[in-house]
Amino acid sequence: MNKNDAVKKMTEVMAKLVGYSGKVLPDDVYAKLEELGSKENSNLSKTIYNTMFENQKLAKDLNRPCCQDTGVLQFFVKCGTNFPLIGELEDLLREAVILATKEAPLRHNSVETFDEYNTGLNVGKGTPTVFWEIAPNSDSCEIYSYMAGGGCTLPGKAMVLMPGAGYEGVTRFVLDVMTSYGLNACPPLLVGVGVATSVETAALLSKKALMRPLGKNSENERAAKMEKLLEDGINSIGLGPQGMSGNYSVMGVHIENTARHPSTIGVAVNVGCWSHRKAHIIFDKDLNYTITSHKEANI
Structure with missing residues (x-):
């Protein structure tokens, strides 16, 4: 696979993961909500949890974000020095956000500070934010994506x-x-x-x-x-x-x-928040990948 094709593939995978994570909660979060909901004893609390789970079902069935505030995208990247796309990673993550915004779709949440206009693409100066950690002598790349909503x-x-x-x-x-x-x-x-x-x-x-x-x-x-x-x-x-x-x-x-x-x-x-929309993916040097946060994800 040449570099252009590799960039295109990784961009598309990350765009799909971002969009998917806005609709389906990670396995650990969903399991914890089920646990807490089963321990509440008031009718009001049980009704709220039932509404949360119904919300999750509808988001998945209708292929829509589970919360209208899809946040500002943040990425926590642990990248090996020998990963073949280390130099292209920030640009392709930015393009992945633009693609996810159009296809998921995601609400437009990137407003240029002081200039006060919405870019309409969920990207802007410093957004999405990429936090880097470099792993010496490694050829893999580990990425957490996170939707940082306004409320949380x-x-x-x-x-x-x-x-x-x-x-x-x-x-x-x-x-x-x-x-x-x-x-x-x-x-x-x-x-x-x-x-x-x-x-x-x-x-x-x-x-x-x-x-x-x-x-x-x-x-x-x-x-x-x-x-x-x-x-x-x-x-x-x-x-x-x-x-x-x-x-x-x-x-x-x-x-x-x-x-x-x-x-x-x-x-x-x-x-x-309760709708904690994180996702975790690991790429090897050939761009084979494993999604650990969502076992049922088919991306």
């Missing part, structure tokens, strides 16, 4: 704490964000928390935390314990499905961290 983006917040605030300060920060803005994001939520040195490092980690499969805890034992404590604490607030009260407010809490400067604790929160 609103609670996003980051700051740097004084070291004396400690991990209690991290907990207080997360709970303050959830009690102030959690309703805006259509619970039950997936809560991503980043802990690092500065606002930008913590913010990126908190968004990457949303890509982790549900049910997979942090590899750090203490961080995993904090995940459980925060999950229990946020559930006790009683937001419930769609913020209409209930036993479960979150699908989970994921914490990602790096080492930090001893004088600072950077902390950030990002959340995913």
Whole structure:
């Protein structure tokens, strides 16, 4: 396969994956919603969950996005230095978004800041956003796509704490964000928390935390314990499905961290709504691919 054909193939695969992920929730998210819905005991909560599942069925049957806000596309890329299309990847992901916008279709959500006009293609200055990680001596490419909707983006917040605030300060920060803005994001939520040195490092980690499969805890034992404590604490607030009260407010809490400067604790929160539209695909050097997020995807 020559390079032009390879670019065309990968662009089309990514466009189809983006469009599909806007209509069908990933397997782990759907399973978690089923679990939480079965545990709710109020008629209102059960009705809301039943509506969610009916929404998913209709989106799939009618081949339409499951939420009218298809978000701003973001890609988390872990690309091997020997992957044959590493130099073409950003351009082809941009073209994939344009193609998905027309074919899925996706709502036009890219507005040029300050100039205040909608591009009509879901691309613009810096959109879609591509976050890179380079894998030395590898010829594969791993990509998470994510639809960052307006509602689930609103609670996003980051700051740097004084070291004396400690991990209690991290907990207080997360709970303050959830009690102030959690309703805006259509619970039950997936809560991503980043802990690092500065606002930008913590913010990126908190968004990457949303890509982790549900049910997979942090590899750090203490961080995993904090995940459980925060999950229990946020559930006790009683937001419930769609913020209409209930036993479960979150699908989970994921914490990602790096080492930090001893004088600072950077902390950030990002959340995913109940319609958490992520997708995960891995390409080899010949562009054979595996979709791990949606087992039934036929792309």
